[in-house]
Amino acid sequence: MPRVDYAAALIEQNRLLGELTRDADPATPIPTCPDWTLQQLVRHVGRGHRWAATMVRERATQAADPRTVAGGKPLGDVVEWLHECAADVIDAVTATGADVPIWTFTGPKPASWWIRRRLHEETVHRADAALALGVPVDLTPELAADGLSEWLDLVTARPSVLDAGATLHLHATDAGAGGEWMIRGAADHVTWEHGHGKGDAAVRGTAVELLLAAVRRTHDVQVLGDEKTWTQWLERTGY
Numbered sequence: 228m229p230r231v232d233y234a235a236a237l238i239e240q241n242r243l244l245g246e247l248t249r250d251a252d253p254a255t256p257i258p259t260c261p262d263w264t265l266q267q268l269v270r271h272v273g274r275g276h277r278w279a280a281t282m283v284r285e286r287a288t289q290a291a292d293p294r295t296v297a298g299g300k301p302l303g304d305v306v307e308w309l310h311e312c313a314a315d316v317i318d319a320v321t322a323t324g325a326d327v328p329i330w331t332f333t334g335p336k337p338a339s340w341w342i343r344r345r346l347h348e349e350t351v352h353r354a355d356a357a358l359a360l361g362v363p364v365d366l367t368p369e370l371a372a373d374g375l376s377e378w379l380d381l382v383t384a385r386p387s388v389l390d391a392g393a394t395l396h397l398h399a400t401d402a403g404a405g406g407e408w409m410i411r412g413a414a415d416h417v418t419w420e421h422g423h424g425k426g427d428a429a430v431r432g433t434a435v436e437l438l439l440a441a442v443r444r445t446h447d448v449q450v451l452g453d454e455k456t457w458t459q460w461l462e463r464t465g466y
Contacts, residue, residue: 231373233339234317237346240370241313244272244353245306251360259355259444269309272352274299276312279341280319287330316345333384347374351442351466358444364435371434372399372406375441378466379408379419387416388463393456396426397441399434406434410460428456442466 253266260268278293285291293299298315301308323329325339351374354364366374375397382388389395389412399406409424410417432440432448439445443461450457 231346231370233342233346236370237313237317237342237349240346240349240353241310244269244349244356245309247353247356247360247362249306251356255359257355257359259358260352265356265359266305268352268356269305270300272349273301273309273312275348276316276345279345280312280315283316283319283323283327283329283338283341286323286327288335289330313345313349316342332381343373343377347377350374351438351444354439354444364439366435366438368399368401368406368434371438375406375408375434375438376421378438378441379410382464383417383419385416385464387412387414388460389417389456390459393459394424394426394428395456395460396424396429397437398423398429398431399437400431401433406437426456427453430457 248265248269251265253264253269255265257263257265257268263271274293274296277296277299278291281287281296282291298308298312320338320342323338326337328335329338329341331340331344350366350370354366357364389410391412391414393412395410397406397408397410407421407423408419409422409426410419429451430437430440430448431451436445436447440448441464443464443466
């Protein structure tokens with residue numbers, strides 16, 4: 228898979244979210260996040276960055292309460308606050324040490340894990356904002372493919388979302404994305420790996436289309452084979 232500079236990509240995606248939302252109506256509803264407005268989406272992203280940075284700095288062994296983190300609400304310019312929040316994650320990892328173990332959703336991981344997690348939280352929510360505002364979702368294939376892989380890593384830590392023995396093949400059609408994923412259901416979890424294979428269901432689309440479909444934002448993909456396998460996946464994998 229193509230390599231992604233996670234810290235640089237986080238700063239860039241954060242900048243783009245700020246540009247996208249700076250002059251937009253903060254009361255704009257977000258159809259892909261029911262009951263949210265654009266203002267709530269931006270605050271969710273920024274507070275999430277502060278939450279991750281706080282846990283990294285404190286070398287957390289359990290989840291912090293995001294409502295209590297310092298700087299979790301903008302006091303001045305919202306876009307400037309948003310940018311400070313993203314930079315805070317990178318600064319915290321640098322100060323603590325990239326390899327220091329920190330609590331995560333999937334067990335203790337190196338502090339640098341949080342940069343990638345916050346990057347893809349931002350890419351998906353920037354897509355939410357773009358869809359709400361009627362503008363294209365302009366992620367690169369490489370970033371979208373990495374976001375899909377990161378999402379699959381999170382799903383494997385949950386109880387199984389596919390029936391035991393069920394298989395799902397995802398295939399990115401854009402050259403350069405390097406994207407084929409084989410997902411297998413088991414009794415208590417799913418596993419995945421990069422590579423070609425025959426699944427009960429095969430889902431094809433660009434890397435961006437696959438990412439947005441997998442996190443239930445859009446459905447612009449081609450499904451071949453047992454469509455129920457794909458439907459089951461979507462029903463059991465809330466983002």
